[in-house]
Amino acid sequence: MSNVGLLYVGAVLFINGLMLIGKVPGKSGALMNLFVGGMQSIFPTIIIAQANEDPAVIFGASGLYLFAFTYLYVGINQLYDLPGDGLGWFSLFVAVCAVVFGTVLAIQFQDPVTAVMWFLWAVLWFLFFLVLGLHMDNLTITTGWFTLIVAHISATIPALLLLTGSFKSTVPNALWMAVAGLLALVFALAMGRRAAINKSAEPQVPAPQAG
Structure with missing residues (x-):
């Protein structure tokens, strides 16, 4: 069940x-956030209810709520044009x-x-914090590109x-994922820098003079 959720x-x-x-556009993307946020709230609840108090199962499912509430938060913010500080x-x-x-x-x-997946999400959500919580708008494009790549x-x-039974959690595979994540971050930083250079090169429209 959680594997299906991961796909979305x-x-x-x-x-x-x-x-x-x-x-x-923000409002166009809001619905997908609400759909996935709702699904990610329901799935772990079912998993925990059927876990027979197994700590490992409960631990694995509990983290899904972090993402569910993020997507619900994003969806509601975009629909109602709310400030992103809380998010x-x-x-x-x-x-x-x-x-x-x-x-x-x-x-343990x-x-x-899976550990590397969580570390990549830690980096991604920290970038969300910098952009939304600290208003570091210069990192918006970087964060966008990193999100695009890390999604996959x-x-x-x-x-x-x-879902196809081909997943193998080995150290070499983890290293490949970590390297891919690092390259994604380098590429995203380069794209952010490129966007900043292009923006600075745009002609500035002079402000109208009073009187």
């Missing part, structure tokens, strides 16, 4: 990345929790690939592998 996390992150780089600071909370989840998965559960590295591709 890839979809909603892809849409959100397009929103951040200005290719999809930004919530994203910092998610980023810190993601580091904890990744560390526990790597050390010996699941290196950390969600779409792993979900498809899980």
Whole structure:
């Protein structure tokens, strides 16, 4: 069930990345966030209800709410044109929790690939915090491109592998994912810098003179 949810996390992150780089209007992307946020709220609730108090199952499902509430928050913000400060600071909370989840998965559960997925999400949600919580607008394009790429590295591709029974959580695969994530960040930073240079090169319209 969580594997199905992961596939649609890839979809909603892809849409959100397009929103951040200005290719999809906010209200147009809001519905996907509400759909996936609702689904990600229902799935872990069912998993936990059927977990028979198994700590490992409950631990794995509990983290899904972090993303569910993020997407619901984004959807509502976009529909009602609300300020993003609260979402930004919530994203910092998610980023810190993601580091904890990744560390526990790597050390206690010996699941290196899923751990790297969580670490990538920690970086991504920290970027959301910088853009929305601290109003670092110069990182918006960078964050958008990183979101676009990490959507597939950390969600779409792993979900498809899980659904087809081809997923293998090995250290080499985790290293490949980490390298791909690092390259995605470098590319996103380059795209952000390029956008900033292009913006600075645009002719400035002089302000009208009074009187």
